[in-house]
Amino acid sequence: MERYDLLYRLYADFETDTLRELQNFVDLFPPVDSRIALDYWEDASDELEDRKEEVQSSFAAGATFAEIAARATRDQTFTALDLHSKYGRSVNALVLDVDETLRSAGRTDNEIPRDTLHLLTEFHEAGVPIVICTGQTLENVKGFTIQGLGNELVHSGDVSIVYEAGTGVFTPGHGSTTKQLLYEDLDDTVREVFSEVRSRVLPQAPDDLRESVHLQGNEFNITLKPNFDIGSDPAEEVIDHGLVYLVDLLGRAVGSALDGELGVDADGGVAEDWARAYYAAADPEVQTVLGDRGAAPECDPEDVPETVRSLFDRIDVAYYHADAAEIGSLELNKPNGVRAALDVLDVEDPFVLVMGDSKSDLRVMEWADDADAGIAAAPQHASEDVLTHVRATDELVYDRGDAASLLRIVYVMNLLDEL
Structure with a gap:
């Protein structure tokens, strides 16, 4: 008989709901200093074993079927069967x-x-x-x-x-x-970028942003979280603002770290625009926020120098709506x-x-x-x-x-x- 038929029989012929309730009670019974409560637990444990033995005697692999019935509902078991068949x-x-x-x-x-x-x-x-x-x-x-x-x-x-x-x-x-x-295992350039961003992320933030977010993460994961309820309108406002700020700050840090290798002037807003162009192209959510905040890139992603692009390739910018804005090492x-x-x-x-x-x-x-x-x-x-x-x-x-x-x-x- 195929497994499907055996499992169908298991849930049709036995009181599996009761078996599962007994198993949950025996497993999760809280530690109490009560003789009456302990007697109740022992009675439940005995009944559980009796019901399991009834299942075990009815199937060739009875112990396994008894365990299945005691652990999962019919729907859960047939989902498991579909997964194992796949x-x-x-x-x-x-x-x-x-x-x-x-x-x-x-x-x-x-x-x-x-x-x-x-x-x-x-x-x-x-x-x-x-x-x-x-x-x-x-x-x-x-x-x-x-x-x-x-x-x-x-x-x-x-x-x-x-x-x-x-x-x-x-x-x-x-x-x-x-x-x-x-x-x-990270090299010095990546370390320099994260050190630069982390040292500046709150001290250089605009006053309204600095007062509305707090910093989480670690040396290589820098996350801005709202000082408001996650999902609320104020949280959405500050996280969208924070995302633009982080992208620009990252662009400046990368431009500074690669200053001697670029061969072009990365001062002013040039490096910021490279970061906006790169991360907007990489993530539609980032692109939407930048556009809505009046910070859409003025250059194309193809205009980002290869040296800069290769460093951006190793650094992630993530946006979580009304929840968080962060940068982190992809390595x-x-x-x-x-x-x-x-x-x-x-x-x-x-x-x-x-x-x-x-x-x-x-x-x-x-x-x-x-x-x-x-x-x-x-x-x-x-x-x-x-x-x-x-x-x-x-x-x-x-x-x-x-x-x-x-x-x-x-x-x-x-x-x-x-x-």
Whole structure:
């Protein structure tokens, strides 16, 4: 009998909703000092085992089918079956953004839900490495990761943290490769540009902009965030203003760094116009903002000197509507960080689940897609570019704060690979 028919029978003939409720209760039962509560938990655990045994006795691979029924809804299981039929393999690493992906300020009070954390421990116990991939600092990520998953799991040798959007990789338990500082490979010219921009970004900002934004990021990722609610009209105004300011500041910094190599005068607004022309051509959103702010480039992209263009090619300008404007090194990005993490974790033939919501996560998704190295998922409030990619691949879009539903699908996908 084919897997489809067996799974159809599983959900038709057994009370899988009850089985799943019992499993969730047993897994997530809070620690309490109560004999009555403990008795209730033990009764639920006994009933869970009885119901699992009933499933196990009805299928040749009964233990696997019982686990599937206890972990996922019918829809989740058949989505997993479609994925496994398409790719023919299991997921051998998780690559997970955190903010607005595993947790959500609008739905989970900025905490990773307990069911999500428990599922991550289940993947870990099944031998699936976990790569946390975030723009946050290492100290922040280590703190909430240890708090949520436990010190033993984080230091098990199967967890890696790609932090500050790819600036570094931290993989406890791996000796000399435990901490990799990827920025050490950048050359002096790129370092000079970022040093120039960072030293001037707030001190030289116009008063109205400086009073309306704050600085995030690191030495090689410079991000302007609004001092207003993200998504609001005031946030849109200051971020659009900030984008134009960052593009111009970057142009001046590149012109200064290459002053002795250009052979042309880059003073005044010339270098700024090169940056506007280059980044407008590279990103339609940037082009729109520049045009709306009266800062459309006066030269064509082809007019940008090759030496300048080659340096722009290594520096990213990103715009997030009413949220952030940033520049960052394209050599220090999440895909490079993820590849470095997977190397340390000894994942030789990766097929990963990538979960994220932003353009930096999109680059990891595109790498996985281009290399046939995984699948992508995103929350429904992710950036439109991310949603476009996810919908065009496997349509793995989940509700805000409900990363657990997607993790259940992939968990069942891996169980199906055992059949």
